[in-house]
Amino acid sequence: MYTSSKPRGESPVSIIGAGIAGAWHALLFAQAGHAVTVHERSDARMTESTSHFAGGMLAPWCEAETSEPIIGRLGLRSLDLWRQHFPDTPFNGSLVVAHARDRADFERFAKLTANHRRLDAQALRRLEPALEGFRDALFYPDEGHVEPRRVLPELHAGITKAGGRIEFGSDANADDLDGVVIDCRGLAARDTEHELRGVKGEMIVVETSEVELSRPVRLIHPRFPLYVIPRGDGRFMLGATSIESEDTGVSVRSALELLGAAYVVHPAFAEARIVEFGSGLRPAYPDNLPRISVEQQRISVNGLYRHGFLLAPALAELTLGYIARGVIDNEVMRCA
Numbered sequence: 200m201y202t203s204s205k206p207r208g209e210s211p212v213s214i215i216g217a218g219i220a221g222a223w224h225a226l227l228f229a230q231a232g233h234a235v236t237v238h239e240r241s242d243a244r245m246t247e248s249t250s251h252f253a254g255g256m257l258a259p260w261c262e263a264e265t266s267e268p269i270i271g272r273l274g275l276r277s278l279d280l281w282r283q284h285f286p287d288t289p290f291n292g293s294l295v296v297a298h299a300r301d302r303a304d305f306e307r308f309a310k311l312t313a314n315h316r317r318l319d320a321q322a323l324r325r326l327e328p329a330l331e332g333f334r335d336a337l338f339y340p341d342e343g344h345v346e347p348r349r350v351l352p353e354l355h356a357g358i359t360k361a362g363g364r365i366e367f368g369s370d371a372n373a374d375d376l377d378g379v380v381i382d383c384r385g386l387a388a389r390d391t392e393h394e395l396r397g398v399k400g401e402m403i404v405v406e407t408s409e410v411e412l413s414r415p416v417r418l419i420h421p422r423f424p425l426y427v428i429p430r431g432d433g434r435f436m437l438g439a440t441s442i443e444s445e446d447t448g449v450s451v452r453s454a455l456e457l458l459g460a461a462y463v464v465h466p467a468f469a470e471a472r473i474v475e476f477g478s479g480l481r482p483a484y485p486d487n488l489p490r491i492s493v494e495q496q497r498i499s500v501n502g503l504y505r506h507g508f509l510l511a512p513a514l515a516e517l518t519l520g521y522i523a524r525g526v527i528d529n530e531v532m533r534c535a
C-alpha cells in the first residue's frame with residue numbers, strides 16, 4: 200500500500216448502480232461529506248441486481264476453503280464495518296455439517312479453514328436443536344449474515360440520511376456525468392470491463408413452521424457449498440449453485456440438489472412450501488478476485504463474484520481512501 204502525492208479533495212461523486220457495491224460506496228462517501236448521487240436503473244426493489252438473490256453470508260473463514268487470502272483480509276475488515284454501521288447485524292456464527300458419505304470432504308473443509316470449533320452431537324443440539332440428525336459439526340463463531348432484501352433498503356436509507364441522493368429508474372452513462380464517477384454496475388459493466396463474466400448462482404426460498412434455525416448451515420457437497428439460511432418468519436433461503444453459465448433459469452437438476460440439501464439438513468423441509476426460485480449472475484474476472492480500476496476521475500469497482508456482501512464495505516473504504524488521500528492498495532487497485 201502506498202500514498203500517491205496527489206490529494207483528491209472533496210469532489211462531488213456519481214455512483215452508477217445501487218447494488219451492494221454501489222450502496223456501500225455511496226454510504227461511506229456521503230458520510231465523508233461528498234455530494235453523492237446514485238443512479239440505479241431498476242426500482243427500489245432492486246430485482247435487476249445480483250445482490251437481490253444473494254445469501255448475504257459474511258463468512259470469511261468458511262470462504263477460505265476455496266478463495267485467496269485477499270478475500271480473508273478484506274472480509275475481516277468488512278466485518279468490522281458491518282458491525283460499526285449496522286450494529287444489529289447478527290454475528291452468531293455459522294455451522295458446517297456433512298452427510299456421512301461426504302466425511303472426507305468435511306475433514307478437508309476443516310483443514311483448509313480456520314477459526315472454527317468442532318462440536319459433538321450434544322454440543323450441536325444445544326446450539327441448534329433442529330440439527331439433531333448430525334453427529335458433529337464445525338462451528339465458526341465469528342461469522343455473520345445479513346438479509347440482502349432488508350439490508351439494501353437500509354443502506355439506501357442510510358445514504359439519504361447522510362445527505363446523498365438515489366435516483367431509481369435512472370439508466371446512467373458514465374460519459375454523461377461530471378466529477379468523480381464510480382462504476383458499480385456489476386455484470387452490466389462489460390461494455391468497459393471486457394474480462395467480466397457471469398457465474399450463475401441459483402437459489403430457492405421455502406417456508407415452513409416445522410424447522411427453526413438461528414444461523415446459516417452449510418452442507419458439504421462435492422461440487423459447490425450448499426446452505427440453508429434462516430430469513431425469519433419461517434422462511435429459509437436454500438443456496439447456491441455455482442455454474443459457468445449466463446443463462447438465468449433454474450434447472451431441474453439444481454432445484455433437486457438445493458431441495459435435497461435442505462432435506463438432509465432437516466427432513467421436515469420435505470413439507471415446506473416453495474416460495475421462490477431465483478438466480479443471479481455473479482460478476483467475476485478471470486481470477487475471481489475483486490478489482491478497483493482507476494482512470495483519472497473514473498473508478499470501476501467490480502468482480503465481487505461470490506463475495507459481494509463480504510467485500511463491499513472494505514472495497515468502499517479503499518476507494519474512499521484513494522479519493523481522500525491518494526492511498527493505493529496494490530493488491531486490489533489498478534491505476535492507469
Ligand SMILES: Cc1cc2nc3c(=O)[nH]c(=O)nc-3n(C[C@H](O)[C@H](O)[C@H](O)COP(=O)(O)OP(=O)(O)OC[C@H]3O[C@@H](n4cnc5c(N)ncnc54)[C@H](O)[C@@H]3O)c2cc1C
Nearest residue numbers: 216218220240249250254255256371385400479507508509
Ligand atoms: C445465489 C447467490 C448467492 C450469493 N450469496 C452470497 C453470500 O452469501 N455472501 C456474499 O458476500 N455474496 C454472495 N453472492 C455474491 C453477491 O451477490 C455479488 O457479489 C454481488 O451482488 C455483486 O454486487 P454488485 O453491486 O457488484 O452488482 P449488482 O448487485 O448486480 O448491482 C449492480 C447494479 O447496477 C445497476 N445498473 C447496471 N447498469 C446500470 C446503468 N447503466 N445505470 C444505472 N444502474 C445500472 C443494476 O440494476 C444493479 O442494481 C451471491 C450471489 C448469488 C447469485
